[in-house]
Amino acid sequence: MKQLIIKLLKKSVPLDEKEIYNLIEIPPSTELGDYAFPCFVLSKKLKKSPTQIAQDLEQKIELPKEIEKIETKGPYLNFFTNKKIFAEKTVKEILDKKENYGKTNILNKKRIMIEFPSPNTNKPLHLGHLRNMSIGESISRLMEFNGAKVIRANLNNDRGIHISKSMLAYQKFGKNKKPNKKPDHFVGDFYVLFNEKSKKNKRLEKEAQELLQKWENGDKKTIALWKKMNKWALEGFEETYKKFGIKLDKNYYESEIYKKGKEIVYEGLKKGIFKKRKDNAIIINLGKELGEKVLLRADETSVYITQDLYLAKLKFKNNLDYSIYITGNEQDYHFAVLFSIIKKLGWGFADKLKHISYGMVFLPEGKMKSREGTVVDADDIIERVRLLVEQELKKREKLSKKELESRSLKIALAAIKYFLLKTDIKKNMIFNPKESINFEGDTGVYLQYSYARASSILRKAKIKPKKKFKITELKPKEIELVKKLSEFPEIVLKSYSDFNPSHIANYSYQLAKIFNEFYHKCPVINSKQEDFRIALVQSFRFVLKNSMKLLGIDVINEM
């Protein structure tokens, strides 16, 4: 529709398509029209007042059947579209394309690796990981919706001093016990225990350091312990991923790559891109903004960035077109440095790298500290929310135990994921355990409720949704709903090009809100134009389901 108006205006206005596109806006109220063209910019070019220009255009433009009328309101030229044609076209298109409505092929089977959530194996996943996974999964789905082949990759940070700490605590206080709870939690308890004990006993820090040394030297007993505890941690993670609805395609392990990348550094040194400092450390100078970075220690061991250089290269053995990293914004500097080095090395994939970062999750009392055990545990929050949902469900109807569990989990995950995705990705957010996960208003539960209501209407109706229907009259809420439905493809593109799922989340809510208003005002079953309203409800279901899918949220037909 917008395209049509652009074409009309192009004939009578000295601007190109893009300029017109940017000028066209939606009036603040529908009484003013469906689209508006402000004439201020033309005022200088044509040396007339904007009001006069608007009036001239009103006379000049010939109306096609899709436009009912145009009107001027001061300097604005307002277009009134033919709502019946528009509604019919939109609803038919959605019923036709179904789950493909809004899909594009702009990524044309491009292979994209997206790295997340990349946890440390010394403690269970926490709320920050849930934000990471929600974003990672949503962006993956957005890419897929635009035609990409996505590889979800996970880098397991399974070595280092933090791992040695939980190992040491287990050695000293674990009595060789097997996990008596979810295994990653069992491991995490020893990490917290280490930090408690080391406050009093300063020697423990040193001992952990020694244990790390032993591990690096390949000490058999140490390796065996490390393997055992890592397995527990990874098993636990796997359970959480599954529950949260995440399936990772590929796993990398820091223990397997941390020593690699030295050749890359030597090669760069030979080419003169890197330099040897007086103290024998190999460095790169990245100028004013990024400064000087060490790439290889004086003793020739690698640092974090050395392994990341190697991993970046390793990833591209998968024939990638793009490689994306999803992390908290505390790593912005690290990735700026990494990408800058890769560019200087002249690697072919230097411009195929992208770092997407998101803001921190805080508790009302401040930052979460896993070392002190003041974190919101991922499994714990999922289960707590699920139990709250279960209570609500029990009030409503009697369900089998199995149905109660699966339905409550779906609703709980909707609440959590929506909460984590609705805020702009780059903003910090405060999570208040008592208030944050609501079931009313602007929430994931509201989306599911709206979907369930729509499903219920279709279940109870005698007529099935069909592409053939007649529109005799359109109520304001029907028009609003159709308009919102028609915006979906635009929102998908915006969300994709901004790498920001929050646009989809906000859209989903607006859509669901209009739908709820619609069915309160407009009865569907046995109404005068039941066939159209049934078709409208069905197209709403498709679009809401599509957008919820992009958020990684399951729909339910009853609640």
Next chain:
RNA sequence: GCGCCUGUAGCUCAGUUUGGAUAGAGCGCCUCCCUCCUAAGGAGGAAGUCGAAGGUUCAAAUCCUUCCAGGCGCGCCA
């Protein structure tokens, strides 16, 4: 100190990329609506110097400058 990000109603956030017609939601608060397709819903009300000050413009929450406040980062840690 330097760099990046953020600042919109009591609280949580849309809107800022591309400047336009009275700044929008949710929660909380105050009224209403279940003989009516699920009340996890709907209708209405109160609540805002868009962090501050300058500037650009016919027009600024939106662009520019300076300042203030908060977060993160600036390791031969990962």
